[in-house]
Amino acid sequence: MDFALSQEHQLIVRTVREFAEREIIPYAAGWDEQEFIPASVFTSMGELGLFGLPFPEEYGGVDADSLAYALAVEEVSRGSGSLGLSYAAHVSLGTSPFYRFGSEEQKRRWLIPCAQGDMLSAFALTEPNAGSDAGATETTAVLEDDRWVINGSKCFITNGSLADVVILTAVTERGKGHRGISNLIVPTDSEGFRVGSSYHKLGLKGSDTVELFFDDCSVPQENVLGTPGQGFGQFLEILDGGRIGIAAMAVGIAQASLEASLTYARQRVQFGKPIGRFQAIQFKLADMAMEIEMARHATWRAAWLKDQGKPFTKEAAMAKLFASEVSVRAALEAVQIHGGYGYTEEFPVGRYLRDAKLTTIGEGTSEILRLVIARRLQEM
Amino acid sequence: MRIVVCVKQVPETTESAKINPETGTLMREGVASITNPFDMYALEEALRIKEKQEGDHEVVALSMGPPQAQEMLKEALALGCDRAVLLSDRAFAGADTLATAYTLARAIETLGGCDLVLCGKQAVDGDTAQVGPGVAEELDIPHATYVRKIASLSPQAIEVERLVEGGIEQVEMTMPALLTVVKEINEPRLPSLRGIMKAKRMEVTVWDAAELAVDAERVGLAGSPTEVVKVFTPQLEKDTQILEGSPDEQAKQLIHGLRQAGLM
Incomplete structure (x- = not known):
């Protein structure tokens, strides 16, 4: 080891x-x-x-x-x-x-x-009526004269208005359930592709998040990703990998929260000494550092398993679930350590808190991830 | 054109360097090693010459140090150097600036010579600024220190601007030549991630004393006349005296005191 x-x-x-x-x-x-x-x-x-x-x-x-x-x-x-x-x-x-x-x-x-x-590039999976239940996809793609004609809408699509190409989940065969879903490659200059309004989000405001609309949007038949009908399995696997990314993102924001807190605890003097010399603050810093270290190791391990070609679904889910919740806790404590200043935009910790919160939601909510983990446990 | 860049691995002391009060040596435990920051400017300048000047150029990063210094040289390869050579031998240990300059010069000769040698103005651990000029003397080529700009460069001659006290000095030298550079010369690049992965597959050449055919009396501790007697942090002492009386009396007391201290 x-x-x-x-x-x-x-x-x-x-x-x-x-x-x-x-x-x-x-x-x-x-x-x-x-x-x-x-x-x-x-x-x-x-x-x-x-x-x-x-x-x-x-x-x-x-x-x-x-x-x-x-x-x-x-x-x-x-x-x-x-x-x-x-x-x-x-x-x-x-x-x-x-x-x-x-x-x-x-x-x-x-x-x-x-x-x-x-x-x-952007990946368009979520729909107004198909969030955690991604199998409930309503967007359809019908093959007409060697072209897929796509109709439907997608929401919460990161990079959606900036992307040159979108990978889109659509029902290509009705009545076949999960086996009727395919992923289609849609260049964003295709006719019938339209970018909707962007969201006013709580955090991650610099990131582009939009709705996408497809009105008789047509792409060549060869634009189906891999084999038709394999879309469901494909996106589950894509999300497994994506969770390692979100876990790492959560760790990064948490690390920023810790570093800002350490700096502030050294500088801020109350009762004649830097607040970092008080146990109340020290305990917070210690907990933050400990949790971040654990979250980071869980993330690295999931990535390592993926690199080894071993199953990593459960580990990626655990890493993402744990790291995202650590990230929110660390950011909350960072705001608390900064006191009144933490509640202003003069310090970055408020932004860290707003940004961290998305990591418990995107690419599988904490609740869905618990289901993913439990399912894997019971398979054994 | 072949450009050799001399680099040194030094402890990262940007945060705070701690000196062991008993031995007077730098406490290296838990301190990361980095490329001497001034050498990064020398590497950058060499890579810019390679990219901008017509013709075929080779940039060789050269260092002397323990086997761990290979890590630093991998970074030089990641930045875009074509080759990296590490001089590593127990016989080289304990070298002062004289022995280091001698050994580096012999290595440059073993490489088959070069057209230009670039060094940082000094290493941040020893701060002597002696090795660069020492290498030039050993190779018997001209050198310019504290270079802030290469104004022109040809296989025959080089024109540089030196940062000197109170101004800029322009110097023209014949090639081959050696320069030590200051941080005003450029903005060092980051290695590309592709470069890092490429460097992983490249080998650092390691040469020992036998490879260089050096005079054993001139390398390492044996070849080092410098003796470090003591390293210490100077104690700053303040002894304040408040003078009293009329201005005349105070002036007299002051003159008396300064004379006694040998300052007047």
């Missing part, structure tokens, strides 16, 4: 952390306030190679692994939860399906530009 990160992994952490210090942290509060992240940020992330981390070189990737990707998501999210979410959504949800299920031609056409950062 070896708990040490390899030299490359350590160097990746250092590099992404330095990138975050230069290009993310100074701007994160502004992105939150303006509810917008400039495209130039994605360009420099692409140049660094962040989008290609878990993909092989022949498909435009960097040839690292899921662990390296999780480390990068943590560092990006430590700087900005909004950017962390957009990043994780692009790689885990928008790009990895091409790698995992795409035909050779689909990999060449979509995976390469997505891995290199020349294209942004």
